[in-house]
Amino acid sequence: MGKLTIEDLKRLREDTRKKTVLREGGATVNITVHMGTCGIAAGAREVMDVLLEELSQTDRQDIHVMNSGCMGMCSSEPNVTVEVKGQEPIIYQHVDKNRMRQIFKRHVLKGEIQTDFALARIQ
């Protein structure tokens, strides 16, 4: 792999802009990865890696990923909250790479809550 240049970045900007123009709109799914010390030590960065992979494979631009701090549920980290617009947020626990892939493919893309890994529904 050669060194990436500013020209690559410009090309990337133009390609991304073309795609973005076609699908403008706000977030309909918010995914929050809790990244306190406990979350990071338990594998939250690897969960973010999976999210980047999965987002690269979909053309959905309404899915937003963000980080936040610890919720206080350190023993169930990594915790991930998925909030689909118009629905109650679901907190998932002990999320590893495989769980994150399943949550993304089933809950985020298809709306099927993965109750096996769910810790709580925020009401």
Added chain:
Amino acid sequence: MREISLHILDIAENGIAAAADLIKIKISESRLKNLLEITVSDNGKGIAPELIKKVTDPFFTTRTTRRVGLGLSLFKEAAKRCSGEFNINSREGEGTRVSASFVLDHIDLAPIGDLAGSITCLIMGNPGVDFVYTHEYNQRSFTIDTRDIKRELDGVSINRPEVLRYIVDMIKVSIQELKED
């Protein structure tokens, strides 16, 4: 923490929690001095003088959701374990600077780990925050500044997957080039 890069991610997240919009991460590896130095500074709200001595106490936290605060204490212990030093300076309203050094060939030094992953993770989860990442290796160095990247992107979001993958590759290639003979 099993990697130094996870400590960096954790300390940078502290800055973001303190409402910083600019985080500077500097990593300096010197084979000559046999030293790894890491500095994370932010322009967040800072720490009150009466609290600064307590922040590396694992049983002190300002949070109300739990009663322990391990991030800084683990980082300090990792440095001490590797015959290094740990410092934290902060001014209220101006920001905080955390630095730690490690003896490079110390048997207890954890691997530096996936730096590209940690930096990209920070950008992905906090697109509104800017990051300046400088990596020095012996006499050579490179810097990645998200303000420059955002300027080139000209309105395209920095946390688009295509852009993030570009940043991951850019960091990996830059580190590799830095360490080539």
